[in-house]
Amino acid sequence: MKPEYLDIPLLKNEKDNQFEITVEGHKALIVYKEHQSIITLIHTEVEPDLEGKGAATAVIEKTLDYIEENKYTLVPLCPLVFAYIKRHPEWKRIVDSSFKGFE
Numbered sequence: 001m002k003p004e005y006l007d008i009p010l011l012k013n014e015k016d017n018q019f020e021i022t023v024e025g026h027k028a029l030i031v032y033k034e035h036q037s038i039i040t041l042i043h044t045e046v047e048p049d050l051e052g053k054g055a056a057t058a059v060i061e062k063t064l065d066y067i068e069e070n071k072y073t074l075v076p077l078c079p080l081v082f083a084y085i086k087r088h089p090e091w092k093r094i095v096d097s098s099f100k101g102f103e
Helices: 055-069 079-087 089-094
Strands: 011-013 018-023 026-035 037-045 073-076
Touching: 018 055, 026 055, 037 055, 037 079, 037 089, 055 079, 055 089, 073 079, 073 089, 079 089
Parallel strands: 037 073
Antiparallel strands: 011 018, 018 026, 026 037
């Protein structure tokens, strides 16, 4: 994650079912579904002003940290999250055993 994103807090917006960071008034977010102790990440999106600036990576990393710290497991249906975990296989440690997409 780029240093400029380190101190930006992650918001779990339960009303809209999305994890969010706000950078200079613009959002990067991941839409999720939660069932018991499993969080399914569905879609990552950044506003146009943040495209290409590392905001998507930042919101993914912060969300994965949140999932691990709060003892959830992950189902990575979002293509960006899936690709991130393929590049950083250490994150497979939080992937729910029901998800077979990496096999």
